Amino acid sequence: MPRGGVPRIGIAGIHGHGATHVVEALRLEGLGRARLIAVADHRAPESPVGEAAVFADAAAMIADADLDVVVLSTPIHTHVPLARAALEAGAHVLLEKPPAPSLAELAELDEVARRAGRSVQVGFQSLGSSAVGAVRDLVAGGAIGAVRAYGALGTWVRPVDYWTRSAWAGRRELDGVPVVDGAVTNPLAHAVATALAVAGARTADDIADIELDLLRANDIAADDTSSLVVRLADGRTIAGALALTASVRSEPCVTVEGESGRIVLWYTLDVVQVVRDGEPFPATTRHPRASLLENLIDHAVDEVPLLVPLAATAAFTRVLDAVRTGPDPRRIAAEHVARVRDDAAEHLVVRDLEHWAARVVAEQATFSAVGAPFAR
Ligand SMILES: NC(=O)c1ccc[n+]([C@@H]2O[C@H](COP(=O)([O-])OP(=O)(O)OC[C@H]3O[C@@H](n4cnc5c(N)ncnc54)[C@H](O)[C@@H]3O)[C@@H](O)[C@H]2O)c1
Structure with a gap:
């Protein structure tokens, strides 16, 4: 993504806790800081998602939506495979906690991010304080x-x-x-x-x-x-x-x-x-x-250090x-x-x-x- 560009965001898992990420992405869109391009969930949206395209599955969204930032607020056991797919597709990831179900998989994901030249921010929002x-x-x-x-x-x-x-x-x-x-x-x-x-x-x-x-x-x-x-x-x-x-x-x-x-x-x-x-x-x-999504966008655009790196x-x-x-x-x-x-x-x-x-x-x-x- 060019420096100063407006990152394209996709959010997977928009019910439950993911609803707060949609609200935050729309706030950042309102400020001209990002665009909410896509959302994905097995269940249709029940709250506003702006002009985002709606996908039925995170993997399809990651493959098709050409995203700079992917937010994953899906169940714990989906975190590593979906984060891997997002990183390999060239996106930075805001990954909900707990990031991985084992230390081995955390290390594996860190290595995938390093190879892809992309970053993972983990959704421990209290660490953004x-x-x-x-x-x-x-x-x-x-x-x-x-x-x-x-x-x-x-x-x-x-x-x-x-x-x-x-x-x-x-x-x-x-x-x-x-x-x-x-x-x-x-x-x-x-x-x-x-x-x-x-x-x-x-x-x-x-x-x-x-x-x-x-x-x-x-x-x-x-x-x-x-x-x-x-x-x-x-x-x-x-x-x-x-x-x-x-x-x-x-x-x-x-x-x-x-x-x-x-x-x-x-x-x-x-x-x-x-x-x-x-x-x-x-x-x-x-x-x-600080907002962890906003910090991740600043990181993607201007290489600002992450608050909660993987x-x-x-x-x-x-x-x-x-x-x-x-x-x-x-x-x-x-x-x-x-x-x-x-x-x-x-x-x-x-x-x-x-x-x-x-x-x-x-x-x-x-x-x-x-x-x-x-x-x-
Ligand atoms: N940071 C926080 O304060 C906080 C608070 C609550 C939950 N969480 C985390 O958020 C994540 C989700 O938790 P939750 O309680 O909202 O779970 P949930 O089960 O209530 O909601 C998960 C959502 O993801 C969707 N989903 C599942 N698989 C999907 C897929 N492959 N593609 C697209 N959508 C898919 C489900 O349909 C559901 O809408 C977990 O990692 C949880 O630990 C974080």
Whole structure:
């Protein structure tokens, strides 16, 4: 594509999360920054797609639409083959998270991109926020003293029918192909990826080992009530409590515990709070967030560096690999689970989840290790 040209965008997977990409592409089209040339989904569009041609399948769109940028918001197990096709057709790719179902396939895709001279941006939108850099600057500037540990805390609600919305939902594999859906690797993957970014872990070798304690309340193969402790190569740890079985949705966060205080990054809000020991109130700041699609267009047109290049997601993919190759999640005994019907529809609630999740982060130990009754 010539420098200063207007990139031709195609989006595959326009329902579900992909609808947000269509809105963003149309915004960029309105600014004259890009053109939404094509969309692809097995289901016809239900919202405006501008003047885009409509394809029934991503592969056909990639082959026929002569695109500079392809957005892939399709199910996890389609990511690598479709991204490969898009790169080989000469397009840059915005690939939804998790980018690949294994470290080996992530490396393979990176190699395809290198050979094609094209780039892959991964849809971890919280990593497009300058809040992550702000937290790292605060830590480097000594705002909370030496770092003791990192945390990732997410307690969300998902209705029972979330797990039946698509054939791949809640699956560890589908027809023998790894899918690796589940709390750690999909809905709360942003918490894991953001904690790793705050801790400066990008490559697989930045992680020394991973202890997983994966549980499930729903009738699924994947995890919905999960804890993990990631030990980094420098010895520090990130403890995560990530669950879709809370009674109410709480705002998820990444924490940095220091010798003289704590930083909390509310990563969906781009808000950072610094709580210094001895001070009664946190200092709160809000930070701008860049659009990952706009950044990819700037990269395609003017070689601006990517915010979330594929290679920077290797540490996250190492965690995903541990989930993929680890034991199946254990079922939580019925006595610890309530079936609730409220505004959030019918959903399963694990008793005292929030209490035990907070302990996981505070004690840097899994649900089992802190003694959560539902993990016995
Ligand atoms: N970044 C985020 O915050 C975020 C949030 C939710 C989901 N996601 C990711 O987005 C991706 C999609 O998730 P979802 O929950 O929207 O899934 P979904 O199953 O609800 O929607 C996927 C869409 O892709 C379509 N599709 C499937 N195969 C296709 C193909 N070969 N060609 C064209 N269209 C095809 C389906 O018809 C469907 O409309 C996943 O990777 C998921 O992890 C990201």
